[in-house]
Amino acid sequence: MAIGVFGDVYEAEDAVRTPEAQVQLASAFTRPLYWMFEMGQAALEPVRIMADAGRLYYRNPVNPLSHTGVGRSMSAAFEMLERTTRRYGKPGWGIEEVTIGAVRVPVTVETVWERPFCRLLHFRRDFARPPRRPQPRMLIVAPLSGHYATLLRGTVQTLLETHDLYVTDWTDAREVPLSAGRFDLDDYIDYLIEMFRHMDGGMHVVGVCQPAVPVLAAVARMEAEGDPQVPASMILMGGPIDTRENPTAVNDFAQERGLDWFRRNVITTVPWPHPGVMRQVYPGFLQLHGFVSMNLERHLRAHADMFGHLVKGDGDSAAKHREFYDEYLSVMDLPAEYYLQTLQTVFIDHALPKGEMMHRGAPVDPSKIRNVALLTIEGENDDISGVGQTRAAQTLCSSLPEDMRAHYLQPTVGHYGVFNGSRFRSEIAPRIADFTLSHNWSRKGHNQGGA
Structure with a gap:
């Protein structure tokens, strides 16, 4: 037929x-x-x-x-x-300097590695004199889940004070021509392994939310193969390692609908005149509809408040509204094959905690991890990745000795507060810095000084 x-x-x-x-x-x-x-x-x-x-x-x-x-x-x-x-475009980073101690240090953003679906950015700090405190190299893997990597601007600004920082900058799928090929969860893991090798190992990798699973998988595959260019540590923050633990409304929705529902209802094709015309995607405007509808009343109230601020001439409050929504309303298309494979593997099959996850035909076995320290961080009020979902990585990495692992539960914060905001700056970021310094090692002397 x-x-x-x-x-x-x-x-x-x-x-x-x-x-x-x-x-x-x-x-x-x-x-x-x-x-x-x-x-x-x-x-x-x-x-x-x-x-x-x-x-x-x-x-x-x-x-x-x-x-x-x-x-x-x-x-x-x-x-x-x-x-x-308005259609909101990709925001800029807007990070031109960082204050370290009492010194303002200029920051330059440069691309050091690039593939069709991602760039690796280096936030190079131009020190007038080398800092006294060691500055470990850190790779932040931003979520590929709708918003741009700039959503982590506050995370980057904070960790720049103590680390030589690299960040993944994922490309909007509608901007990638069909000739560049497909991109799925296996390709995502391949990209991470390439980045680790490009950085020659020994860095500290941070997986914020969704990347927690591919980061753990990439490290597990490298350890299973005896690859010497593994990271020194991995920090998993608010990630869906095992969504059977305290399932949230997001987890229940995926389970109830099943993969075929998402395939029928949210996958579409990029139209002309975008470079990715005819590429199959989960479009950003549909994702934004989902984001907003989850808290519709709050967003309507925020816009009503914004109108009041403008009428009263309250420029500061209006500016804060603009700053937040310029970022929040900027969304990107996701490759269909990546989105559907992630749904199936992580949220429906629970393949990683069940020991059934595969990468290029090889098993993903976190028990093979012996050389990469592990820090897991959760928020007490996280309604996206419930308490216990990220900590599950501690059980899966069963071969790690106790002195190479740690877990921290931040009281009173939700999902966003795990990686941004005042609690992150004052309570979570210092723990990350202490952990990376405690497990800092270098191949070819990379982690010393860290300009």
Whole structure:
């Protein structure tokens, strides 16, 4: 039986035999959604231009209305209209210096490794004189789960004070041409192993949330093969190592729906004119809908407050709102094969804690890890990765001696507070710094000085 949709023909009986073909078949039905979204964005462009012009008109101090309540209300309304219809681009890092001790040190961001779906960024600190305290090399693996790596800006700013820092900068899938090939969970693990080898081992790797599983898998595979370029330690923060422990609403949703539901309802195809045209993705605008709908009332209240701040002329509060939502509303498309394989492996099959996870046909066995110290960190009120899900890595890494492992539960913080905010800066980051210094070793003297 043949099914034709928008010029695509699939042999249905053969198409459903592989996950990749199932994605293609489902995408044939959901593809118009992305095209309709793009047409909607194009149709709204004149409205955005008009709203921005109106905002400037009513905010201009030369205009007498700008000094009245009516003028401020009109300016606020136009700004809210422009912001709620805008497509938010990738934010910049905005980190130009870091204060170490009492000294301001310039920071330069440079790309030191690159593949189609990721760049490895180095936040090089230009010291006038070498610091007294050792500065271990650290690789932060940012989540590939919808938001850009800049969501970790606060994490980076804090850890830059004590570490020579590298960060993964994942590429929006709609910007990657089909000719670059596919990207799935196995490729993700391959990328991490390549980065570890590029850095010549001995660094400290931090997996924030979703990357906890591939980081653990990459280290386990390298240890199983006796690779000498493994990290010195791995820090897993709020990650879904075993989602059977204290399952959250997110975990239950994945279990209840099953993989076929996600394949039918959230996978679509990148439209023209994006470079990744025809690539199958979980689009960012659908992810954003999910993010917002989980706390819709809170977001509506925040925007109502923003309108009030603008009318009252409270610039500081309005600026904080803009800063948060400029980041929060910036989302990226995820490769369909990566998203679906992660769902199946981590959230539905629980393959890693069951000892069933495979990478390129080889088993992922954390008990092989003997040379890489482990620190797990959780938040007491985490509603994304429940308490115990990250700590499960301690049980899986059964060959590690006690002096090479540690666990910390941060009271009163949720998921975001595990890696950002005041509690992270004052209570979690110092523990990370102490742990990396305690387990710091160097191949070819890399971790000494750390400029």
